[in-house]
Amino acid sequence: MKRIFALLLCFLMIFAVVSCSKDENEEENGGDKGITTSQKSSVSFYVNYKSVKIELGADAKAVISALGTAKSSLSMGNCGGLGTLTKYVYDSLEIYVLASGSTETVDQITLLDDAVQTPEKVSVGSAKDAVISACGNGYSKMTDTSITYTSGSKNLKFTLRDGTVTGIDYLTVS
Amino acid sequence: MKKRILITLAAILVICLLLAFLQTLVIPKYADDKTKEGSLVSEYYAEAGGHDVLFVGDCEIYESFVPAVLWEKYGISSYVRGSPQQLVWQSYYLLEEMLEYETPNAVVFNVFSLKYGEPQSEPYNRMTLDGMRWSSSKIDAINASMTDEESFIEYVFPILRFHSRITQLTSQDFKYAFGSPKVSHSGYLMQTGVDPQTDFSKGRTELDYEISDNAWKYLDMMRALCEENGIELILVKAPTNTMKYWWHDEYEEQISEYAEENRLSYYNFIPLAGEIGIDWSTDTYDKGAHLNVYGAEKLTEYFGRILSEDFGIEDRRTDASLSEAWDVRLESYYKERNG
Amino acid sequence: MDKLLAILNELHEDVDFTAETALIDDGILDSLDIVSIVTEVYSEFDVRIPPEEIVPENFNSAQALWELISRLDEA
Amino acid sequence: MLFTSYEFLAFLAIVLALYYILPKKTQWAVLLAASYAFYALSGIEYLAFIAVTTITSFAAARLMGRVSDGEKRYLEGRGEELSKEEKKAYKAKKKKRRFLILCLALALNFGILAVLKYTAFAVVNVNSLLHTFGAETTLTVPSLILPLGISFYTFQTMGYLIDVYWAKAEAQKNIFKLALFTSFFPQLIQGPISRFSDLAPQLFGEHKFERKNVTYGLQRILWGYFKKLVIADRVLIAVNAAAESPENFGGVYVFLLIILYSVQIYADFTGGIDITIGIAEAMGIRLAENFNRPFSSRSTKEYWNRWHITMGSWFNDYVFNPVSVCRPMLAISKKSRKWFGKKVGKRIPVYLATVITWFLTGLWHGAGWNFIVWGLLNALVIIVSQELEPLYSRFRKRFPRLCASWGYGAFASIRTFLLMGLIRSLDVYRNVPLTFKMWGSIFTKFNLPELLSGGISALGLGLADYIIIVCGCIIMFAVSSLGKERSVRDRLYNRPVLSWCLCGALFVAVILFGAYSVGYDASQFIYNQF
Structure with missing residues (x-):
């Protein structure tokens, strides 16, 4: 009788150990591009420009019509007729729209000058440390020419030269 | 009892035949203008053998080099085994397959696809791999290319993948059920349209310019394969450079460094466009993303001289059987070009 | 036995419980009736019918029900 | 591993082959191995939970069995001397002891289920309660994994324990046989929840290869795949489209959604159960029917x-x-x-x-x-x-x-x-208030013309899809009403040509019109979140 109870208790223990050990090693492992950790970055993936919210993955038709006519636009088809990429150029940013089938989504946003800031108040020309203090150190990759924050397929990349930001890009990489 | 087994076998046979027929209906025919690139890979088998130069690579290879011009001007017999967004491991396995049929003197590989280190897109995989005949190379190519949503059995039985097209069949699906029309000239996909390139600004920033280990691995395998068979491996980058397909400096550095280290010749035609005489207002059909037939002929003529003088590819126009075969191909080439 | 018949008749006047032998199978008695019977039996005979005994065989006829009650009573 | 994956079909073929090739004595072991392989393939980390449930239930059942055996021996041995009251008191004491063991096992197993499945839900509600009372602290919502089919195998095994307590079932002496009862792979994903006394003898019995069983089983599996792939997964596209953006699919769309979802869940659930029962039938095991023409109920x-x-x-x-x-x-x-x-x-x-x-x-x-x-x-x-x-x-x-x-x-x-x-x-x-709002909108904003004038194609399905759905429903309805008196498969059994034509047509229809592979992404069974 006691033997069976002992058996029950030790199984309870094993079960407890197994289930709570689950939570620690729940971390995703980085892709092969040297992305070390991918904690939840506190960075957001949209920009406000001319009081229009432009977000990665958003429906492009609404955004483009809200922004009014672009300075210039260029669209190029993929080989094999699989979708087209269109670049819309505005005064201080460029938007790349990927259209495949019936859906058109914002695939990439490039900030050209410091007239536009990221929600974390960083802009072209800011210093590298300003980026880190504003966006935190949850970056997925850091080299001397770039800092990248990643969440799923959305990325925010700061291109650097001699410690200052020369380019800011929001990219989608599926 | 025997009667029952007979009926079962007959029934299974009928079902298989029906499914086989339905499969020919639903698989994409790649016959209309926008998707004809899907037929390129399968057209090689009709002309397999007798080539001194083989080209492998993505859309930049099959829109830039014209085998007909190489033969006409330099007597070089060549074939372009390109396909849309052909990834480096697909190029390797296609080359491996072609070496079962022939051994060329030189293989030309367009390096643009090295920026992709992982499987990219299911439709492109299908366009490249479905055209291949079943071989160990094809099996390896499939396993190396499959994205998460794909499974091997859908390559063995394409009806499992394309069955949803049953409700979107067009007259082409019935017309070409038993064979799609020929779309290329020895692998070159002729484009006679003209749509000038006006935007020469720098292409869009990319997340990461570092070429991945997986891409290097297959480039090394290709180099080893060529060395093994005494073939000269030539790396090229087509002269086209646009917002959508921009050849970033970081890529150029890594490739030229690789070429030096391994004593491979590497020609980046972007800076040479002027010397080749390419005029971006007449020589492209899609705003500079790819050359049209006029641009491709200029580039091929330029590259033909390099092949014959620097690499000693012989002039084979004296070979009767070869020139006879090429006369036929030249005729159909000019028919479409000037037609 | 007649006390039991009184309880049953009170639930369904129009049913002749002495003759019926498929009260559950024919759907004459539903879960509401069964629970009422159990509570009535508990208050009248001070016999608790446990859940495992609530099976069609025991409730299909008044006679079967009576045997169940007597069995539980002296067990 | 889903029913609608190629891996499962291959797995099933292998298991069926082994089942009939290996000696009859080992058939139940083959099933056990297959069930645990199936379980491991769906998630290796889940094995611990199903093992714990099996072991604790086995131990509890054996304990209860031992107590009741002791009681019987004691009463036979010294039955006459004890008076009626003493005997009653002794029985009550023993029953109380068995009840204690039962409660311990139930608490443990239902505890596992409750912890894994409901903690997140409970914490969310506690947080919202805290906030309503202005408290700042918010507990972190844990993300716990939910083992495959835990709701089903827990209920089935607890049913067994309660049956043992009520002496309706004998405590199983061999732990591996109980493990098979708990983890029998076809019914892991969405039931049916079987009773030990019905299923156990069949599971552990020996089954000769009988052409009738296998034919019936395969036909039923094919029928299940037809309902699941051709109808359920296709309708799901429209159901998801309407449910995910309720703001622009109100009014008559809600009414349409109700009908579509009823068709979808019927085809999905009965299809899955047909596959499950078909697999068991092919092995000579009869599982309880889970549906009996529900839409004809009044x-x-x-x-x-x-x-x-x-x-x-x-x-x-x-x-x-x-x-x-x-x-x-x-x-x-x-x-x-x-x-x-x-x-x-x-x-x-x-x-x-x-x-x-x-x-x-x-x-x-x-x-x-x-x-x-x-x-x-x-x-x-x-x-x-x-x-x-x-x-x-x-x-x-x-x-x-x-x-x-x-x-x-x-x-x-x-x-x-x-x-x-x-x-x-x-x-x-998404939530209850939204559902009530949508119910309301049926009456307030009944925009039938908008639906008929093309709104219907905004749900992601083309005309061809709707035709296929309607034809599929007609076939489903016809087969279910035909099968009222005599099951369709009985009628077909001794007409090989006709049965092969129909099964062949069904097979081609599944391959051709099934909503699977990259053209559609085959959805999981609704009950997979269990």
Whole structure:
């Protein structure tokens, strides 16, 4: 009788150990591009420009019509007729729209000058440390020419030269 | 009892035949203008053998080099085994397959696809791999290319993948059920349209310019394969450079460094466009993303001289059987070009 | 036995419980009736019918029900 | 591993082959190995949980068995000397001991289920409670993994334990045989919830290869895949489209959604069960039917005797009956009789038990207010229709000819279908308030013209898809009504040519019109979140 109870208790223990050990090693492992950790970055993936919210993955038709006519636009088809990429150029940013089938989504946003800031108040020309203090150190990759924050397929990349930001890009990489 | 087994076998046979027929209906025919690139890979088998130069690579290879011009001007017999967004491991396995049929003197590989280190897109995989005949190379190519949503059995039985097209069949699906029309000239996909390139600004920033280990691995395998068979491996980058397909400096550095280290010749035609005489207002059909037939002929003529003088590819126009075969191909080439 | 018949008749006047032998199978008695019977039996005979005994065989006829009650009573 | 994956088909072929090749004695071991392989392939880390449930149940059952054996031996040995009261007291003491063991095992296993499935839900609610009272602290919502089919195998095994306690089943001496009963792979994903006394003998028995079993089994599997892939997964595209953006699919779309979702869940659930029962049948094992033409039922009560029958009977036998006859409930009924008089007092315990049972049924379906409200609404409808029973019977007495007529029957079926569909749509919308708002919009914003003039194609399905769905439903309806007297497969059994034509056509239809592979992404079974 006691033997069976002992058996029950030790199984309870094993079960407890197994289930709570689950939570620690729940971390995703980085892709092969040297992305070390991918904690939840506190960075957001949209920009406000001319009081229009432009977000990665958003429906492009609404955004483009809200922004009014672009300075210039260029669209190029993929080989094999699989979708087209269109670049819309505005005064201080460029938007790349990927259209495949019936859906058109914002695939990439490039900030050209410091007239536009990221929600974390960083802009072209800011210093590298300003980026880190504003966006935190949850970056997925850091080299001397770039800092990248990643969440799923959305990325925010700061291109650097001699410690200052020369380019800011929001990219989608599926 | 025997009667029952007979009926079962007959029934299974009928079902298989029906499914086989339905499969020919639903698989994409790649016959209309926008998707004809899907037929390129399968057209090689009709002309397999007798080539001194083989080209492998993505859309930049099959829109830039014209085998007909190489033969006409330099007597070089060549074939372009390109396909849309052909990834480096697909190029390797296609080359491996072609070496079962022939051994060329030189293989030309367009390096643009090295920026992709992982499987990219299911439709492109299908366009490249479905055209291949079943071989160990094809099996390896499939396993190396499959994205998460794909499974091997859908390559063995394409009806499992394309069955949803049953409700979107067009007259082409019935017309070409038993064979799609020929779309290329020895692998070159002729484009006679003209749509000038006006935007020469720098292409869009990319997340990461570092070429991945997986891409290097297959480039090394290709180099080893060529060395093994005494073939000269030539790396090229087509002269086209646009917002959508921009050849970033970081890529150029890594490739030229690789070429030096391994004593491979590497020609980046972007800076040479002027010397080749390419005029971006007449020589492209899609705003500079790819050359049209006029641009491709200029580039091929330029590259033909390099092949014959620097690499000693012989002039084979004296070979009767070869020139006879090429006369036929030249005729159909000019028919479409000037037609 | 007649006390039991009184309880049953009170639930369904129009049913002749002495003759019926498929009260559950024919759907004459539903879960509401069964629970009422159990509570009535508990208050009248001070016999608790446990859940495992609530099976069609025991409730299909008044006679079967009576045997169940007597069995539980002296067990 | 989903039923609709190529891996599962390969796995099934191998298991069936081994099942009939290996010696008959080892067949149950083959099934056990297959079940645990199936389980490991779906998630290696889940094995610990199903093992714990199996071991604790095995231990508890053996303990209860030993206690009752001891009791029997003691009574036979010294039965005569003891008086009736002493014997009764001794039996009560022993029963109490067995009850204690049972409660320990139930608490442990239901505890595992509750912790894994409901902690997140509970924490979220505690947080919202804290916030309503202005407290700052918010507990972190843990993300716990949910082992495959935990709701099903836990209920099935606990049913076994309770049967052992009620001496309706013998405690299984071989732990591996019990492991097979718990983890029999076809019924892991969505049931049916079998009873030990029905399933165990078949599972451990030896089954000769019989052409009839295998043919029937394969036909039923094919029929299941037809319903699942051709109809259910195709309709799901429209259901998801309408449910995910309720703001622009209000009014008549909600009504359409109710019908589509009813068709979808019927095809999906009965399809899955057909596959499960087909697999078991191919192995010579007969599982309990889980559906019996539910949409022909004329009242909610009848509906729940025809839909998910094994769940209904599980809750009835192990929740409703015990709750309605346990001592506290008897006390309540006595008091309620005193206070409210006989007529009303009689109903209170039953209705209380009904509410409790349906609350638990709702909770079992999912960790969310949608499901709980779904359960309570079902209880409400059953209680209301119970109350109106006298009214109905008087109505039937006054118009006997009308009620017997075919028209009234159809009306009753449609009424039940719509009512059940309405309540079921709680599963589809994000939360309960939104669902009620959408129900309201059916009446306030009934924009039929917008739907007919092309709105319908905004749901992601083309005309061809709708045609396929309609044809599929007609075939489903025809087969189910044809099968009323004599099952379709019996009719086909001795007509090989006809059966091969039909099965061949069905097979080609599944390959051709199935909503699977990259063209559609085959959705998981609705019950996979279990």
